[in-house]
Amino acid sequence: DVKVTQSSRYLVKRTGEKVFLECVQDMDHENMFWYRQDPGLGLRLIYFSYDVKMKEKGDIPEGYSVSREKKERFSLILESASTNQTSMYLCASSSNHGHSIDTQYFGPGTRLTVL
Amino acid sequence: AQSVTQLGSHVSVSEGALVLLRCNYSSSVPPYLFWYVQYPNQGLQLLLKYTSAATLVKGINGFEAEFKKSETSFHLTKPSAHMSDAAEYFCAVRTLYSGAGSYQLTFGKGTKLSVIP
Numbered sequence: 527d528v529k530v531t532q533s534s535r536y537l538v539k540r541t542g543e544k545v546f547l548e549c550v551q552d553m554d555h556e557n558m559f560w561y562r563q564d565p566g567l568g569l570r571l572i573y574f575s576y577d578v579k580m581k582e583k584g585d586i587p588e589g590y591s592v593s594r595e596k597k598e599r600f601s602l603i604l605e606s607a608s609t610n611q612t613s614m615y616l617c618a619s620s621s622n623h624g625h626s627i628d629t630q631y632f633g634p635g636t637r638l639t640v641l
Numbered sequence: 642a643q644s645v646t647q648l649g650s651h652v653s654v655s656e657g658a659l660v661l662l663r664c665n666y667s668s669s670v671p672p673y674l675f676w677y678v679q680y681p682n683q684g685l686q687l688l689l690k691y692t693s694a695a696t697l698v699k700g701i702n703g704f705e706a707e708f709k710k711s712e713t714s715f716h717l718t719k720p721s722a723h724m725s726d727a728a729e730y731f732c733a734v735r736t737l738y739s740g741a742g743s744y745q746l747t748f749g750k751g752t753k754l755s756v757i758p
Contacts, residue, residue: 530684535682557743559745566650566750567750568731568748568749568750568751569685569731569748571745574738574743574745576743582738582743584745616684616685618684618685628673628735628744628746629675629687629690630685630687630746631687632677632684632685632686633684634682634683634684635682635683635684637682
C-alpha cells in the first residue's frame with residue numbers, strides 16, 4: 527500500500543514564526559502536492575512538484591514556499607505564520623505510470639493553529 | 642478549464658436508505674473523474690475513478706458511480722447506507738496544469754453525509 531506520512535497531526539504556532547510541514551511518501555512517486563482544506567472551500571492547491579528540485583505554484587501560493595531536495599520528501603514552509611493560515615494541510619503524491627496513474631494518495635493531514 | 646460542482650454541501654439519509662451524492666463536471670476534453678472520502682480527522686481516501694473505460698464504476702465499501710456524458714454528471718450512489726458511511730465526500734476531475742504540462746486534480750467543495758439511525 528502507498529503510504530504518505532506527515533510529520534505532525536496537530537501543530538500550534540505563534541504569529542510570525544517560521545513553520546515547516548514535512549511530507550514523506552514511500553512509493554517512488556514523481557509528483558507531490560500540498561493542499562489546504564477549509565470548511566466550505568474544499569481543497570485548494572498551494573504548490574506541487576513533479577520532480578526533485580522542481581516546484582510549481584498552485585492556486586494559493588502566497589505566504590508559502592516549498593522544498594523538494596529528495597524524491598520522497600516534500601516540505602511546505604510558512605516563512606512568517608499568520609492567523610489566516612490556520613487550516614488543515616494535506617499532502618498527496620501520485621505516479622506518472624501504471625494503473626494508478628494520476629490517482630493522488632493523501633497523508634493524514636496536519637491541523638495547524640496560528641495564535 | 643476543468644471543474645466540478647457538487648450539489649448539496651450536506652446530505653442526510655436514514656440508515657438502510659439509498660445514498661446519492663451529486664457531481665457535475667465541466668471539461669473541454671474527455672474527463673478523468675474521481676470520488677474521494679474523508680473520515681473525521683483523516684486524509685482523503687480514493688473511493689473510485691473513471692478513466693474512459695466502463696461508464697459504471699464500482700468502488701470500495703459498496704459505492705459506485707455512473708459517468709453520463711450527456712448530463713455531464715458523475716453521481717455517487719450506494720444502495721443502503723451504513724452508519725460508517727458518515728463522512729465528507731469529494732468529487733474531482735483531472736486537470737492539465739498548463740504551466741507545468743502536468744496533470745492535477747481539481748476538487749469540488751465536498752458533501753458531508755450524515756447517516757441517521
